[in-house]
Amino acid sequence: MRLSQRITTLSPDGDGWDLFYRARAMVRAGQPVTELTIGEPDTRTDPVILDAMARSAAGGHTGYADVPGIPALRAAIAARTEARTGVPTTPDQVIVTSGGQAALFAAHMAALDPGDRALHIEPYYTTYPGTIRATGGVPVAVKTRPETGFQPTAADLDAAAAGARTLLVNTPNNPTGAVYSRATCEAIAATAKRHDLTVISDEVYDTQVWQGEHLSPRALPGMVERTMVIGSMSKIYAMTGSRIGWIIAPETAIARLISLSLNTTYGVPGFVQDAALFALEQGDRLAAQVAAPFRRRRELAVGMLSQQQALTAMPPSGAMYMMLDVRATGLDGAAFADLLLDRHGIAVMPGASFGRAAAGQIRVALTVPDDRFATAFATLCDVAAGLAEGR
Amino acid sequence: MRLSQRITTLSPDGDGWDLFYRARAMVRAGQPVTELTIGEPDTRTDPVILDAMARSAAGGHTGYADVPGIPALRAAIAARTEARTGVPTTPDQVIVTSGGQAALFAAHMAALDPGDRALHIEPYYTTYPGTIRATGGVPVAVKTRPETGFQPTAADLDAAAAGARTLLVNTPNNPTGAVYSRATCEAIAATAKRHDLTVISDEVYDTQVWQGEHLSPRALPGMVERTMVIGSMSKIYAMTGSRIGWIIAPETAIARLISLSLNTTYGVPGFVQDAALFALEQGDRLAAQVAAPFRRRRELAVGMLSQQQALTAMPPSGAMYMMLDVRATGLDGAAFADLLLDRHGIAVMPGASFGRAAAGQIRVALTVPDDRFATAFATLCDVAAGLAEGR
Structure with missing residues (x-):
């Protein structure tokens, strides 16, 4: 073949x-x-979350669910984002995906055409280069060093950015454990604006911060319109096996991502969405x-x-x-x-x-x-x- | 953005x-x-299937499941394929996907590079052209007519095939209800061989045949090596909301599709896979x-x-x-x-x-x-x- x-x-x-x-x-x-x-x-996964899933399924939520995500879950994710970052966020700026990995792939599909340069930070989560290649993009690594706490520098970002379309960042970071400082996030935002990049910000560990504070690049001035945030239930709620995550992006991008979802996954199980909604409704506990x-x-x-x-x-x-x-x-x-x-x-x-x-x-x-x-x-x-x- | x-x-x-x-x-x-x-x-979805899912989740199958699919489910799908078509099929020729739509997308990703011509039959299931476009392929419709029972003809297939890479067929057919005859399947196979096409055969309705008999193009001589079969639990078991399907393909293609899955979905929930396995184990009932x-x-x-x-x-x-x-x-x-x-x-x-x-x-x-x-x-x-x- x-x-x-x-x-x-x-x-x-x-x-x-x-x-x-x-x-x-x-x-x-x-x-x-x-x-x-x-x-x-x-x-x-906590039994109370699994009970919510079983109740949803037994209650008949076993047919096709809304492809963008059920309205209540989109609203809950928007509210969570707004509460944690201070950035006004509507349900129309949210799409539910089959996990954080599917969100990463879809965000790059939305931003890259074949041959486009796509920046990511090194060391990187192992699927990053393959995810970019799967969309036809060309992965370009921006190296970080232990001596600078694995934070990308403004100079390194700027040097790599000419001709690129996207910049994928991840804070808190896998594999390094770095949490990006305000200065780092500002460098990311400045580079994105100077070179007209879309920032794809993987924030799936945003509840696991041991030192300092999580800052979302989307929360910086002028960044809402050029940032897609990747979220996931996997690490935050120990729901790795449930394969459910999301993208926060401008409404126009979400509308296109919904078309992509129709053609690539046709949405996420309704009973899994109900389980995620239940978990989010429990607050931070x-x-x-x-x-x-x-x-x-x-x-x-x-x-x-x-x-x-x-x-x-x-x-x-x-x-x-x-x-x-x-x-x-x-x-x-x-x-x-x-x-x-x-x-x-x-x-x-x-x-x-x-x-x-x-x-x-x-x-x-x-x-x-x-x-x-x-x-x-x-x-x-x-x-x-x-x-x-x-x- | x-x-x-x-x-x-x-x-x-x-x-x-x-x-x-x-x-x-x-x-x-x-x-x-x-x-x-x-x-x-x-x-x-039948409550006995949902019970199997709830048991699996409560029993702890809530972490990452094997990305290609859990071994028992891959084996069950291989056995089902072999039993229904007579074609020897191993678990290594199976990948479990997030539904039939994800299988269609992945199969085209595996076969098409940007700009490649991809044939499909018209009338078609609504996502077909978008699915092909999402991979960068160029959809080309081969029209069928009510007068010929919406079966594609050898002449029409052959006329469209020059320079194409793939041929997507669907039997039993959505939307027409046609079940492809042996003659039609033979024309599909002959065209594929003559023009070195990969056949992507969407057979998600293979248990819903009211007249005639379902024939898988993969079962014709020389077609195992050039056919990817799309299957799904959705229509067969009323599990549309569970988002679980599969691809049957040569082992070399499956190995690559596993890499793609790592980068696009990272697999399917283990508890959903256990539910599908339970359903398949009930035989035809x-x-x-x-x-x-x-x-x-x-x-x-x-x-x-x-x-x-x-x-x-x-x-x-x-x-x-x-x-x-x-x-x-x-x-x-x-x-x-x-x-x-x-x-x-x-x-x-x-x-x-x-x-x-x-x-x-x-x-x-x-x-x-x-x-x-x-x-x-x-x-x-x-x-x-x-x-x-x-x-």
């Missing part, structure tokens, strides 16, 4: 998930593995329950890191990950991750999965129960110390 | 849903409307329950049509629709549908929604309870008779 050029080039450098798949295979084979790989909260363990484990890890020298890290300001620089061990992130999995049954993501700039790093997800996390993290520190001493 | 060319041209001729939206607004405003528009079965009312209403309509002259129609061989030629009334399909909605509160789809070739037709969905359907269909016949007499 002849396949399109586009689909054969989605993952030209490997998709960065090799170690993850290897760890999953070991788990299936019955081997003990502590998985600190993907952003899957160890708390399951359920989201705070999901976030609390990540904050505890971050403190745990930061404490252990202060006792050793082999690993260097910026304490994450947000999200459910931390990036550790392993270069003092003499290994790069991939070799260190391999060794950790093979000898100690601990799975972490090699930094290179998030861009070559992070090749000396590993990403640790804070996603297993505290005691197990503490044990694994202590082992990780010991392994690093042993390697560093042996050099 | 600057939008992509692509997204602004998804629905250049209007999306064909105007009457549907107008009818929905009337329903919301409390007006009595009999909706014979979209393919939404009037039976809801649940599907037969869903199909039975459509067969009854088809008989009802065919009986009434035989008593009058103003409407001409081919009795549908499959699916949940019938096409009626209204030209003897002096009106085209759109004017007739408007009059029917405005004066009699009966909503049907204008034929032009499915392509200009069907402008003299209306499509009637067999999707309301028998007594209500009989009343509405009798009114429809009376209105047509009155108009035809008054000419």
Whole structure:
């Protein structure tokens, strides 16, 4: 079968998930593995949310739901956005999508034509370049460095922006845990205005901030008209498996995104939308329950890191990950991750999965129960110390 | 906000849903409307299927599910395909998608690069041209005529095929109710081989056949390697709102489609997959329950049509629709549908929604309870008779 050029080039450098798949295979084979790989909260979706879903389905909400999202959910998402950012937001500026990933894809489809340059920040969430390539766009990475807290600089943004159409940013950031400062957000806005870029702002971790404050680029002056915000129930409410998210964008863009949704997904299950609506109606309670363990484990890890020298890290300001620089061990992130999995049954993501700039790093997800996390993290520190001493 | 060319041209001729939206607004405003528009079965998803979903969710299947589909469901879909078509099919030849529409989009993404010619049959399901345009492809309609039972002819297929990459066919057919004959399927296969086309075969109505037999083009010699089959739980199991479908394709294509899924949807809810698996495991029982009312209403309509002259129609061989030629009334399909909605509160789809070739037709969905359907269909016949007499 002849396949399109586009689909054969989605993952030209490997998709960065090799170690993850290897760890999953070991788990299936019955081997003990502590998985600190993907952003899957160890708390399951709260039973009260699942009850709301079951009630909706049993009550007959099993037919086609409104393709843009049911009106009550669009209104609840608009209200949440307005409450958290202070920016007036109407239901017509909201479309419900089949998860945050589908929102990222749709936003780029709405902004990019084949061949258009699309900026994203490196290190990046692994699907970013593939998502852009899937739309026919050309991904261009703007590198950030540990020394500047993985915040993009105004100079780097400006240097990359000539001729680009979009700028994808992510705060709180996966994989680095950075929460973008006001200065960073202002640089993003200034670059977008100077070069007429659409900002696609991935804010799916907006309730998981440990230090500083979440600021949405859309909230800066003049940015409502050039920003699409990506949101999701996945990380905020531990609803990863429900595949429901949203885009906030100007009404004209949403109208087109609805046409796209008709042709690509035909909407999201009504009973899942009712479950999301129920969760949002509970205020911050359920989201705070999901976030609390990540904050505890971050403190745990930061404490252990202060006792050793082999690993260097910026304490994450947000999200459910931390990036550790392993270069003092003499290994790069991939070799260190391999060794950790093979000898100690601990799975972490090699930094290179998030861009070559992070090749000396590993990403640790804070996603297993505290005691197990503490044990694994202590082992990780010991392994690093042993390697560093042996050099 | 600057939008992509692509997204602004998804629905250049209007999306064909105007009457549907107008009818929905009337329903919301409390007006009595009999909706014979979209393919939404009037039976809801069976409670035993919903119970399976609720059990799966409560049992903890609420995290990320395997992106290609859970292994047991891929195996069940492969087994179903093999049992119904006789073609050996492995789980590696299956990907689970967020519904049949997402499957149609993904299949075209896998086959088309921007600018590629993509054939589809007219009259067509309304999203077909937009789906092709969303991938950057150029939709080219191959017209079929009521006189030949809306079956595409070998000559018409061959004339359109030069330089094309794909051929999208749909049997049993929406909107015409045609079930493609062996001769038609052989013409499709011959054209595909002669012009090196990939056939995308939409078979979402494969359990709803009233006359003749469903034949999958993939089952013809040499076609496994050049066919992608679109399937869905929506119409077969009255699970339209669950948004779950699949693609059957060669393993190499499925591997690429998995990469695409990572970047566009990140899979389908695990609890929905468990519900689909449960439904498939019940054998033909649940599907037969869903199909039975459509067969009854088809008989009802065919009986009434035989008593009058103003409407001409081919009795549908499959699916949940019938096409009626209204030209003897002096009106085209759109004017007739408007009059029917405005004066009699009966909503049907204008034929032009499915392509200009069907402008003299209306499509009637067999999707309301028998007594209500009989009343509405009798009114429809009376209105047509009155108009035809008054000419």
